[in-house]
Amino acid sequence: MASPAKSEQFPLREARKIVKDLQAPKPYIYWVDFLFVNTLGWAAIAVATLADTFSALQIAAVVVASVAMYRAVIFIHELSHLKRGTFKLFRLVWNVTCGMPMMVPSFTYAGVHIDHHKPQVYGTKEDGEYLPIGIESPWKLILYIVASAVVPFVVALRFTVLTPISYLHPKLRGLVMKHVSSLVVDLTFVREASANQNDRTWRWQEFGAMIFGMSAAAAAYFGFLPLTFFVVWYAVVTLLLTLNTVRTLVAHAYKSPGDERMSRTDEFADSIDIPGNNFISPLWAPVGLRFHATHHLFPAMPYHNLGEARRRLIAELPDNSMYLRSTRDGLFHALGCLIRDAKAAQKEAALPKPAQPKEQPQQPREAA
Secondary structure (H helix, E strand, O other): OOOOOOOOOOOHHHHHHHOHHHOOOOHHHHHHHHHHHHHHHHHHHHHHHHOOOOOHHHHHHHHHHHHHHHHHHHHHHHHHHOOOOOOHHHHHHHHHHHHOOOOOOOHHHHHHHHHHOOOOOOOOOOOOOOOOOOOOOOHHHHHHHHHHHOHHHHHHHHHHHHHHHHOOOHHHHHHHHHHOOOOOOOOOOOOOHHHHOOOOOHHHHHHHHHHHHHHHHHHHHOOOOOOHHHHHHHHHHHHHHHHHHHHHHOOEOOOOOOOOOOOHHHHHHOEOEOOOOOOOHHHHOOOOOOEHHHHHHOOOOOHHHHHHHHHHHHHHOOOOHHHHOOEOOOHHHHHHHHHHHHHHHHHHHHOOOOOOOOOOOOOOOOOO
16 A cells, blocks of 8 residues: 555554553543433434324434434444443443444444554455545445445345354355445455454344344234334434444545555544534444544544544644544535545556566576
8 A cells, every 4th residue: 555654653652651641531420421322313214203204303303313323323332442341231221222223233243443553464355344445436436325226125134034043054154144244335345253253142142133123024914013114224323324324434544455455554544534513423433433543543532522622632642643634624525525536546456567677587597
């Protein structure tokens, strides 16, 4: 990957000293934040389900539910980074009230996301959260966004239909776990068994998501749950996935072709911060994800401290020029940079390659 900071080394040691007191998560912030948006989201889903079809109230409720549930679902990112054995009750409540009903229990992200932060994995073909979209055709960006409309069907099918069948067929079980059990960018990603060990409760999470899906279907069949609920659920999941897809597109520069490992400096240079507006930006990049480059410097730092970490690093680093190069002015600026870089890479790839000089045949040595 050609990085503008290739010859530099990020002053990580100095940065760690500056933010060393910001590493501890505050449980009450997690609880208050999650419970508020999760309750708001489900309340809005209920309103949208009971409202008149395509009424202003239903449309407004779907929008509110999508934004609220998006923030609630994104706590899956925090769960993957919280130290194993901590926040046990929070993990349970999140999975039961959000992860399972949304068909994204925490095991679908825990192992694969930790691999994304490993220096030997980031930006390579083994990284399920990375594709070289920054050097590919810009038209592919549209395909990534459009694909968000298909994912709700896939996850519903995976947990409601394939899961119970896979319990009876070991071969299908292996295929399900490897190919449709991970929240990733690369759809060809194969989940290794080791990723399951990052969340030892994945079996009951999977079973719970299956029970929720089958119970909802049974409730609708017997008339206890209106069919409108499924339409609203689909609309909400599609909208929140679309927001997350756009957010993911601007999380990195995605310039690595994936054939070599990247240094920590290159990983940071390939990541992006978009502080933006304190009121608007958290709607499309919630739970600290607008500070994605800073997050890649300090993966274990809780989301509620990333903004303060950024302020300190800008003010206290002896030379903050490299740190500031990771910043984009806003969402549209970041998307524009991604499209511009992709177009430039395509033009460069289309240029004729310079002819390689032919090797001169070696002259036979004269016998002594």
